[in-house]
Amino acid sequence: MTEEKPATPETAEKPKAPTEARRAEDNVVFIGKKPIMNYVIACLTFFNTGGRQVCVKARGRAISRAVDTIELLRRSFVKDLGLVDIKLGTEEVTGEDGRRSNVSTIEITVAKKEGS
Amino acid sequence: MTEEKPATPETAEKPKAPTEARRAEDNVVFIGKKPIMNYVIACLTFFNTGGRQVCVKARGRAISRAVDTIELLRRSFVKDLGLVDIKLGTEEVTGEDGRRSNVSTIEITVAKKEGS
Numbered sequence: 001m002t003e004e005k006p007a008t009p010e011t012a013e014k015p016k017a018p019t020e021a022r023r024a025e026d027n028v029v030f031i032g033k034k035p036i037m038n039y040v041i042a043c044l045t046f047f048n049t050g051g052r053q054v055c056v057k058a059r060g061r062a063i064s065r066a067v068d069t070i071e072l073l074r075r076s077f078v079k080d081l082g083l084v085d086i087k088l089g090t091e092e093v094t095g096e097d098g099r100r101s102n103v104s105t106i107e108i109t110v111a112k113k114e115g116s
Numbered sequence: 117m118t119e120e121k122p123a124t125p126e127t128a129e130k131p132k133a134p135t136e137a138r139r140a141e142d143n144v145v146f147i148g149k150k151p152i153m154n155y156v157i158a159c160l161t162f163f164n165t166g167g168r169q170v171c172v173k174a175r176g177r178a179i180s181r182a183v184d185t186i187e188l189l190r191r192s193f194v195k196d197l198g199l200v201d202i203k204l205g206t207e208e209v210t211g212e213d214g215r216r217s218n219v220s221t222i223e224i225t226v227a228k229k230e231g232s
Contacts, residue, residue: 064179067220071206075218086202088224090187102191104183108204 027051031058031066039069043110044077053084053111059091060103070108084109143167147174147182155185159226160193169200169227175207176219186224200225 029042043054058066074081087107094100145158159170174182190197203223210216 061177061180063183064177064220067179067204067222070204071218071220075206083204086204088183088186088199088202090191102187104180104187106183 027054029054029056029069031056031062031069033062036065036068036072039065040073040077043069043073047078047112053109055107055109057105057107059105063104063106066106066108070110074110078112080113081110082113084111143170145170145172145185147172147178147185149178152181152184152188155181156189156193159185159189163194163228169225171223171225173221173223175221179220179222182222182224186226190226194228196229197226198229200227 027046029039029046031039039056043056046054056066056069070081085107086109087105089105089107090102091105092100093103143162145155145162147155155172159172162170172182172185186197201223202225203221205221205223206218207221208216209219
């Protein structure tokens with residue numbers, strides 16, 4: 001007998017209280033290998049608890065999924081979503097065998113437009 | 117007997133004459149499934165023939181490769197490269213079986229900084 005957990009988007013830490021004073025840096029969704037809809041819901045959760053801005057971060061092959069997430073969010077759920085910033089970067093990762101390699105990163109920040 | 121083609125980056129149309137008057141819109145590199153180095157060389161060709169700006173376009177899973185291309189170019193070849201613009205979008209594509217699906221797109225424009 002195993003306890004069934006509800007299918008919550010684990011990538012997004014749920015804010016403890018819906019407060020406008022929450023720092024924008026907290027609104028981060030890390031993109032991994034789960035279905036894209038999970039990340040879209042994570043972003044929606046931020047907006048529905050009073051957040052005006054979300055940052056989606058990804059690296060390596062997940063970068064295209066980050067763009068998918070933003071596009072799905074913008075087209076289907078939050079029509080008045082505006083791009084705030086996109087940052088590209090490179091991180092050095094060390095594999096299990098000790099080999100170093102570079103991996104590209106992306107950070108896409110989007111916000112609801114004012115007055116909506 | 118087949119003719120062997122030299123391994124040139126086919127994605128980038130080579131400009132006929134190195135002229136500064138060339139429109140910026142011509143400097144487009146489409147990212148596909150070839151090794152990333154091919155696309156980096158395509159970008160370098162533009163810069164070496166007098167271009168100051170290159171636009172890298174990709175869609176779907178190639179998006180992460182577009183970011184890889186830009187990062188490799190910036191880190192290893194053109195140190196004074198600045199981001200000009202990043203556009204995200206969605207295109208509708210029709211598969212061979214007639215099914216429609218949406219695919220995300222990215223357009224990253226980079227330029228050499230002035231005075232270099």
